[in-house]
Amino acid sequence: MPQPVPTPSPVVSAPPAAAPTAAELLDFVRRTAADRDLVDSLPLDPEGRTWVRLDGPGGSEAWLIGWPPGTGTGWHDHAESLGAFATARGALTENALAVRLPASGWKTLELADGLDRSRRLSEGDGRAFGRHHVHEVLNESQDTHAVSVHAYYPPLPLIRRFSRAGAVLRLEQVERPEDWQ
Known part of the structure; x- marks a missing residue:
């Protein structure tokens, strides 16, 4: 007599994690920036930025970044990713454009007046931003390192780098x- 074949149990998988919102990314970077042991573990280089990849919430990409005095990112965006960053040590300045740029199809744009925004983020300060947010981040101190935490979702598919001369913004590199991992 044949033996009965056991019926396999149905596989129940967990529902996919919801994509983190900009507010959730901001909460993550603020909490992480407050972790003194983590912040203090970042090796700092007197000449160039240093970074360590972190596990962000909901599959996001996150980074702990050290900024020597006088360094910055240059103008850039994070393509289709939304993001947030918080200053853990020192102070950073963010210069941003209050306009969403086209995702593609251009090399040079003339910017209208009144689009520039600037904010200083001291220790503990953070901000979130949406897709195609064009900005530059600077450590304007001449003698103090800054450290910050950044998170992006979805993980960065690309970064577009721009040059800027007055009102003219030019796409320089993708x-x-x-290129950065």
Whole structure:
């Protein structure tokens, strides 16, 4: 007599995690920036930025970044990713454009008046931003390192780098993850 074949149990998988919102990313970077042991573990280089990849919430990409005095990112965006960052030590300045730029199809844009925004983020301060947010982040101190925490969702598909001369913004380079990881 044949033996009965056991019926396999149905596989129940957990529902996919919801994509983190900009507010959730901001909460994460603020909490992480307050972790003194983590912040103090970042090796600092007197000449160039240093960074360590972190596990962000909901599959986001996160970074702990050290900024020597007088360094910055240059103008850039994070393509289709939304993001947040918080200053953990020192102070950073963010210069941003209050306009969403086209995702593609241009090399040079003339910017209208009144689009520039600037904010200083001291220790504990943070901000969130949406897709195609064009900005530059600077450590304007001449003698103090800054440290910050950044998170992006979805993980960065690319970064577009721009040059700026007055009202003219020019696309200079497109970087992919293999360029910075």
